[in-house]
Amino acid sequence: MMPVNPAAEDEDSARPATGTTRTSNMRLSIGPIQYFWPRERVEKFYEGLAKHSPLVIYLGETVCSKRRELDRDAWIALARMLADHGHEVIVSTLSLIEAGSELGACRRTVENGEFTIEANDMSAVQFLLERKLPFVAGPGINLYNHLAIDYLRRNGMFRLSLPVELGRKHLEAVREHAREAGMQLPEIEIHAWGRLPLAWSARCFTARAVGRGKDQCRFECIHHPEGQHVSTREGEDFLNLNGVQVQSAAVQDLSARADELAAAGVDILRLYPQAEGLDTVIQRFESALAGHPIQAAEGSVDGYWLGAVGMEAGLRPSTLP
Amino acid sequence: MKLVCPAGSLPALFEAVDNGADAVYLGFRDTTNARAFPGLNFSPRDLARGLKHARAAGCEIFLALNTYPTCRKLGQAFDAVDRASDLGADALIVAEISVLEYAANNYPDLRRHLSVQGSATTPAALDFYKQQFGISRAVLPRVLALQQVEHLAATAPVELEVFAFGSLCIMVEGRCQLSSYATGKSPNCDGVCSPPEYVSWSESAEGRSVRLNGLLIDRFEADERAGYPTVCKGRYRVDGRLMHALEEPVSLNTLDLLPRLTACGVTAVKIEGRQRSPAYVGAVTRIWRQAIDRLASGRQPAVDPQWHKTLSGLSEGSQVTLGPYQRAWQ
Structure with missing residues (x-):
């Protein structure tokens, strides 16, 4: 499918203008690559990112343990290269662990001894607690209120990537309740750009789409660098198949809401890798953080942030001249 | 093997108890449980009556408190824990950390089961919930193949309960948006x-x-x-x-897996269907009771072909599957 081109219609807004001031201390992060790309593509992607001004970069295979274009040593080598360039590098664990071999791999990742971990299921959380290591809770860890957040914070969680269905009002409520209870919150990260991870299954939907089972997948997903598009029978964009993960077809784009995000106390905006054009996306968000008005990308959604239906797009602020 | 059956109403509870359930699970009439549908679930008064009926038959009552309360709903969730304890429920089925912590701190003697919505699929994840909150049982998400269930049963630090029959969630429960x-x-x-x-x-x-x-x-x-x-x-x-990009309209039926689930040490099988009619609950409970008793007696055939026919007739779309327990499904 076609990569999303975020800047097709607002090149002007992406160019920093003089006289604006940075309104927040929010930082940008790059989420783990969700798709199965050939090794050269992955390495090229991170070589490109390396030269960028400092980012938080999450990496590692989070979707399917059969995807082994890069083994753990190769991921760690990439992590070192990025850290040497001044980035904050975090290694992410698999989101759904079924086999004993996958659990062993998760444990060895936690024990890498060098890089901080993003835990994407409670198995990883347990391994981290046993070793008293600090960690980031990924979007798959269900923390829906200030008490649960505080529980894991007391056990080493220093950053939380919010569950995707939670938005602004929710975050404000968490802040308010935490303040009243005298609780300190961890850093808060939010899904600011990319297709939303909506569901996980034992089944590989990409293999199913070509009439195969997961055990006979023949790595069909390597032919779909941004997954497979699912629309309704009327042609309405709906979902995106990515192996055992189901994503939204639409990109969630919160770039136009930088002020709201800062006001709600978001610390980090997470941008998910896509096959082409992530540079432009990063520029777009840097521009937003610098205080420039941005219009949301065409076809993008932000319903979850508004506390509404996830696939809806809110009223766009008409801030462009 | 214990048989855990659903009840969305008092008549359904009577059907489950009278047809041989070892335990009935149910929820309060609010959003503290994962079947918050109109006209379904229990008032405290209904629950008290249901408990009395179940007690007389030696059947246990599990209270499902398995949504993820946001800050504003925490009071309601904790209140539900208090009520469940006051009324004398035998166990709570909980998914969320703060509810588990509240229950463990305030009612340490009230058994805590990790809900399927807690998404725990490994010994490590089960260790977390056992060490932190003292859970005694976990309901497994419908993602593990039968062999993986067997491996987990061999090492799990708590009792395991698995879905045996009913509507099939094909996504990891608790992680589907x-x-x-x-x-x-x-x-x-x-x-x-x-x-x-x-x-x-x-x-x-x-x-x-x-x-x-x-x-x-x-x-x-x-x-x-x-x-x-x-x-x-x-x-x-x-x-x-x-x-059907994700799944066809089919239901789960694991009657044929019952011998292996029993042999590997799974503690309980769970019937889905709190939204279904009392007649449905009664019919499904009766067959699974017979199947468990037949297996325990060693009589052959272990599975009566008529049971399959009846269960298929009760299923969504009249089609059944072994779902993720069978690798080919995945």
């Missing part, structure tokens, strides 16, 4: 999936269309059986081809 993406209402926050108030049916020359919040989930010809528009059971176009 398909409903909230389409309707804004989610299993985690609201205790509902693809809720009925968002469903609309219409007839046209093209067939019978069913929509969820306006989104076309499927369209049926006159001779096709029309199913409920759960997002994961819809027909969509994948790269232009029309198909």
Whole structure:
């Protein structure tokens, strides 16, 4: 499918203008690559990112343990290269662990001894607690209120990537309740750009789409660098198949809401890798953080942030001249 | 092997108890549980009556408190824990950290089961919930193959309960946002999936269309059986081809796996269906009771072919599957 081109219609807004001031201390992060790309593509992607001004970069295979274009040593080598360039590098664990071999791999990742971990299921959380290591809770860890957040914070969680269905009002409520209870919150990260991870299954939907089972997948997903598009029978964009993960077809784009995000106390905006054009996306968000008005990308959604239906797009602020 | 059966109403509870359930699980009439549908679930008064009936038959009552309360709903969730304890429930089925912590701190003697919504699939994840909150049992998400269930049963630090029969969630429970993406209402926050108030049916020359919040989930010809528009059971176009991209409208039936589930040490099998009728609950409970008793007696055949026929007739779309327990399904 076609990569999303975020800047097709607002090149002007992406160019920093003089006289604006940075309104927040929010930082940008790059989420783990969700798709199965050939090794050269992955390495090229991170070589490109390396030269960028400092980012938080999450990496590692989070979707399917059969995807082994890069083994753990190769991921760690990439992590070192990025850290040497001044980035904050975090290694992410698999989101759904079924086999004993996958659990062993998760444990060895936690024990890498060098890089901080993003835990994407409670198995990883347990391994981290046993070793008293600090960690980031990924979007798959269900923390829906200030008490649960505080529980894991007391056990080493220093950053939380919010569950995707939670938005602004929710975050404000968490802040308010935490303040009243005298609780300190961890850093808060939010899904600011990319297709939303909506569901996980034992089944590989990409293999199913070509009439195969997961055990006979023949790595069909390597032919779909941004997954497979699912629309309704009327042609309405709906979902995106990515192996055992189901994503939204639409990109969630919160770039136009930088002020709201800062006001709600978001610390980090997470941008998910896509096959082409992530540079432009990063520029777009840097521009937003610098205080420039941005219009949301065409076809993008932000319903979850508004506390509404996830696939809806809110009223766009008409801030462009 | 223990048989855990659903009840969405007092008559359903009577059916489950009278047909041989070892335990009945149910929820309060609010959004503290994952079947928060209109007209379903228990008032404290109903629960007291149900408990009395169950006690007399030696049947246990498990209270499902398995949504993920947001800050504003924490009071309601903790209140539900208090009520469950006051009324004398035998166990709580809980998914969320703060509810587990509250129950463990305030009612240490009230058994805590990790809900399927807690998404725990490994010994390490079970260790977490046992060490932190003292859970004694966990309900497994419907993602593990039978062999993986057997491996887990051999090392799990707590009792295991697995889904045996009923509607089939094909996504990891507790980690599915398909409903909230389409309707804004989610299993985690609201205790509902693809809720009925968002469903609309219409007839046209093209067939019978069913929509969820306006989104076309499927369209049926006159001779096709029309199913409920759960997002994961819809027909969509994948790269232009029309198909059940995620799953067909089928139900789970693991009757044939009962011997292996029993042999590997799984503690309990769970029947899905708190939204189903008392008659349904009674019929399904009766067959599974017979199957468990037959297996324990060693009589052959272990599975009566008539049981399959009856269960298939009760299933969504009349089609059944072994689901993820069988690797070919995956």
